[in-house]
Amino acid sequence: MISGKKLNDYISVDCVVFGFDFEKLNVLVVERTLSDDSGKVEFSDLTLTGNHIYEDETIVEAADRILFDLTGLYDIYLEQFKTFASPDRLKKENDRKWLLHDGRNPDKRIVSIGFFALLATQKVTLEWKGRNVKWMPIGEVKELAFDHNLILEEALKALRNKLLHEPIGFELLPDKFTLSQLQKVYEIILDTTFDKRNFRKKVARMKYLIPLEEKQKGVAHKPARLYLFSREVYELTHKEILNFIV
Amino acid sequence: MISGKKLNDYISVDCVVFGFDFEKLNVLVVERTLSDDSGKVEFSDLTLTGNHIYEDETIVEAADRILFDLTGLYDIYLEQFKTFASPDRLKKENDRKWLLHDGRNPDKRIVSIGFFALLATQKVTLEWKGRNVKWMPIGEVKELAFDHNLILEEALKALRNKLLHEPIGFELLPDKFTLSQLQKVYEIILDTTFDKRNFRKKVARMKYLIPLEEKQKGVAHKPARLYLFSREVYELTHKEILNFIV
CATH class of the missing domain: 1.10.10.10 (Winged helix-like DNA-binding domain superfamily/Winged helix DNA-binding domain)
Incomplete structure (x- = not known):
């Protein structure tokens, strides 16, 4: 906490970043690897992109910050679509281990506010800041961490519904x-x-x-x-x- | 806590209940009165309808419970439209007094998940359970507690947008x-x-x-x-x- 800012323990933002590459619809995923003290990998899997919010931040500011950190871009099309707060959303074994390792209480409920973002994949340099993120075609997504499969599914529903009524397809093109x-x-x-x-x-x-x-x-x-x-x-x-x- | 259930301190649900009476669009509001120990009224104002969620409850279950408590009805048309978590949403003087009196920390951020509900006013008996709720025409709503004017405004936007694309007007009629x-x-x-x-x-x-x-x-x-x-x-x-x- 060098900046003096403090993260809120129980409010997070998850961003479902959709990218179109002229062929497929992709989603941005992050590799999550938990290693024990000796450096042995306990597990490695994928999550959507997200973070907790800072105490002095609004949720939109948090989403903007997360997207900038991942993509180097501001002014991305961003829409709050649904909030996730099921009592058992963080209860899978790997997720509990991950939270404990991260100094968090896995029995505490974390509310996550879901946003989806739209962009053309070629606008993004994934090596930006050396983050371990990658594009994955929607159809190839297997089991994600936490309740992120549900969040992705709901984001897709919201995207399809919105696409029928408003001109947002352009956001996915150059x-x-x-x-x-x-x-x-x-x-x-x-x-x-x-x-x-x-x-x-x-x-x-x-x-x-x-x-x-x-x-x-x-x-x-x-x-x-x-x-x-x-x-x-x-x-x-x-x-x-x-x-x-x- | 006779039931053994515990309310979550930092997650609440606010329901914007819209009712149509063949003439006007109304919203359900609750009277909030704070009295000191001698019974003297410190202030009295209006809020939307909402409550904190129980630890073992999903947010939809909480919204259903709140609506049933207010209206005696289940199966009301209900839609999650937006989440509110601005750092200063509970910082007005009366709101701070209210939270302190209620044993809550006004400096702690409370996330509120907004739902709107639609019904025909004549389906509801407002005296049900003796609650201090009333219908108020949208045009007559003055300053509400907390950030409830903002929540109402965003609910109206979501309602109008939805009404243009889906047949939900019927939910407001007998x-x-x-x-x-x-x-x-x-x-x-x-x-x-x-x-x-x-x-x-x-x-x-x-x-x-x-x-x-x-x-x-x-x-x-x-x-x-x-x-x-x-x-x-x-x-x-x-x-x-x-x-x-x-």
Whole structure:
């Protein structure tokens, strides 16, 4: 505690960081290894990214700090989606050992506030600060520490639901993207396929999708036109409708 | 602690209970009065409804318990919408006095998980268990205790957003309702007006709104037809669309 700041023992923030690499939806995971005093590894597994909050910090500040520490980026799309506080969320054997080793009481309930973050994987340098984090395709995630499988599942639900109602797919793409890339984001997350012509017809009506004069570079196929998403235009042009009336 | 159960000091649940009375959107508030040892009232104000959670309870169980205690009802529509944990959320003078009087440490951060609940006001008997709760029209709410104005504001945002995308307006009406009552719920919460004919045209396409042979009773005007909402039909018939493409 060189900084004089103190971590709150019972409030943590877990960030489900989703990244898209044009092919798959990935999640950022951290390696957790517990070694005994002689350096012998007791176990090694994976967790989502998170931390306790400092006493003088809000939960959003904590989430921003965690994301910056992991990715070197500020201003990432971030959304609080659900809070986890089940009495038995920290009761698996490895988790108890981990908490005890960390000087925490495993019988004390820790509330964790779940956020999900969206970004394009190529924006991140994972070696930043030498952290032991890596991208893992959602479909390859096995058992995670604590209740992190549940947190991931709920984050995916929240992401899918949000994606149907608000233009957040763009957050997973580079600033300039092709329509095929855009279609792919939606298809992968919603686990569906769209008819290309219909998709483009709909997109043509979206004034907030700005076609550029620029084209893709360095691709083997015929380079496609690049587009920008304008949140400003979206805010000014989209109509809110009673969407349940469909 | 006759039951042997113990309340968790730092995790609470706040429920924003919305009720519709065919005219206005209301919220359930509780009178909080602090008296000194001689019985003299130090202050009296209003809070939302909430409580700390028991050590063996999940947060949803706590919310269900709080709602049952207040309304005598189970199976109320309930949704976790946001968690509140700002370091200064319990720092107003009256709140500090209240916490001290209650044997709590006002310098300790309490995380509160916000839920909103929806119901028709006439389903509730407020005298149930002699609780000091009352309905208050949203527009008449003045300063509340703690950060409850913020919690109410965020609950309203979440309600409005949800109402645009999912059929939850029905939760605020009796089981059988007229189309005018349905239109009114949406108009009041979204603070807008709909053209009656257009609204009815849209409603006619909603297979999950079932017209009954039954009509209103005991009204001065020409009695209107009653409708049911079928969640089962909704789940089977509604199409999910990319609603942002509008």
